[in-house]
Amino acid sequence: MRKLYIFLSCLLFSCASIQTLTGGEKDLAPPKxxxxxxxxxxxxxxxxxxxxxxxxxxxxxxxxxxxxxxxxxxxxxxxxxxxxxxxxxxxxxxxxxxxxxxxxxxxxxxxxxxxxxxxxxxxxxTGGYLDSASISGYVKDITTNLPCENCNIQLYASKNDSIVIKIKPDYIAKTNEIGYFQFNNLPTRNFKLVALKDGNNNLMLDNNELVSLAKEIYTGKTIPDTISIFPFYHYVDYKPSLLNTKEPGILQIAINKPLTHVAHLYIDDSIKVYQLSPSRDTITYYYQPTQDTLNVLITIDTNQFSFIYINRLSQYIKPIRLITSNFNGLTIIKSNYRIKGIDKGKILLLIDSNVVSATDIY
Known part of the structure; x- marks a missing residue:
């Protein structure tokens, strides 16, 4: 009997082996x-x-x-x-x-x-219809000749050449692992297209990022299949500075070396026409002064420089001074301001406290 008990006990214990539990197949489905x-x-x-x-x-x-x-x-x-x-x-x-x-x-x-x-x-x-224009293409890194994955394709309604470094785009898409991008439901119109490898995700071009040449496109037509991007190196060679002009209505900006790149001048966010000196190192802008302060932005190539120009108009307002002199029996009156016109009816001429007619004034 003892031998049978030992045999049964061994048989029972041999059935109690430990097995690893499994949780089934791994969930690979994305949320829907x-x-x-x-x-x-x-x-x-x-x-x-x-x-x-x-x-x-x-x-x-x-x-x-x-x-x-x-x-x-x-x-x-x-x-x-x-x-x-x-x-x-x-x-x-x-x-x-x-x-x-x-x-x-x-x-x-x-x-x-x-x-x-x-x-x-x-x-x-927000309107009564959905826009239906679309564009697509590929982006390639010209330094490696490989597709640019996760590149921005940025569309701008503005035609400003330096727009990619100033403001965010109007429309944006990203490339996939083979460099492919696609826009759908665009309005049918002209855009400026720029491809950008945006390292800091600020949607603007910064130093050492990869960028394409800006291209004008029309969403109703097919664009070239492949867009190439290349490194952008931002060297600040120019150092403009405001000059202290003594006359109102004249803004001058001196530059440390002659301009060899395109420069744009913005006053209070509005682009202005300026004069460049023969030596190409001084920008002069003439304007009608109506305020004491101007917000000045100058872009040279892809560099931006901003200033606040303060020129108090009150310093140019001087009291009217009249100086009289006699010459060959004539009384000559001079003013420190240019005389635009004379209202003879408002002139009171006194000689030895006596009122004298002022009809012969010219």
């Missing part, structure tokens, strides 16, 4: 939108608040870098996450009769495996 507060493709939209409901709980990743809204917002939008909902608020005033596109571009991820939602575009219009 199942409902929106306003249907994509809607028109005549006045609301700046949008709710997106997903099929699972979500989180965010690199929102400031990845979230794309066109036309570009000057004020950063607000994206809040509450469980399986994303709440988007546009802080800019919506432009009338404009088609807007929202691309999450990987900034929405699921909370379990951080799978990003990539290929989704949400579209709405």
């Amino acid at each position: 939108i199942i409902k929106t507060s306003i249907d994509s493709g809607s028109t005549n939209i006045a609301s700046n608040f949008f709710r997106f409901t997903f099929d699972e709980n979500i989180g965010t990743s690199k929102v400031n870098e990845l979230l794309l809204i066109s036309p570009t917002q000057q004020k950063n939008p607000k994206l809040e996450i509450k469980g399986a909902q994303a709440l988007l608020t546009l802080n800019d005033t919506l432009t009338p009769n404009t088609t807007y596109t929202v691309k999450f571009n990987g900034c929405i991820v699921d909370v379990n495996e951080n799978n990003p939602m990539l290929d989704y575009s949400y579209i709405f219009s």
Whole structure:
């Protein structure tokens, strides 16, 4: 009996081996939108608040870098996450009769495996129709001859040559791993197109970033297939300075060396025509003075220099002085201001305290 008990005990213990538990296959599916507060493709939209409901709980990743809204917002939008909902608020005033596109571009991820939602575009219009123009192409890094991944393609409505270093673009898209980009639902019009490898994500060109030559495009036509970008090196060789002029209405800027690049002069954000000295080292701008302070911006090549020009108008206002003299029986009256006209009816001429007629004045 003892031998049988030992045999059964060994048999029972041999069945109690430890097995590793598995959780099934790894979740590779990105979150999906199942409902929106306003249907994509809607028109005549006045609301700046949008709710997106997903099929699972979500989180965010690199929102400031990845979230794309066109036309570009000057004020950063607000994206809040509450469980399986994303709440988007546009802080800019919506432009009338404009088609807007929202691309999450990987900034929405699921909370379990951080799978990003990539290929989704949400579209709405503040007018009665959706714009339908589109452009696409590829971007190549000319230094490596490889596709430029995650490059910005920036569209500007302005025709200013230095626009890429001054303001954010009107529309933006990003390239994928093969350098491909595509814009949809654009207005049919002319744009300036620039490709930019934006290292600091400020949507403007900075030193040592890669950039293409600016190109004029029309969204109703096909653009060249491939755009090349190259390094931009920002050397500040020029050092302009304001000169202290003694006359009102004259602004002068001295430059440390002759200009060999294109220079633009902006006064209070308005571009102005100026005169360049024969030695090409002094800019002179003539204007009608109406205020004491001017905001001055000068761009030389891709360099920007800003000044505040203060020239008090009150220092040029002097009291009127009259000086009299006699010559061959004539009384001559001189003024320190140029005389534009004479109203004889308002002249009182006294000689030895006696009023004398002033008819012979010329």
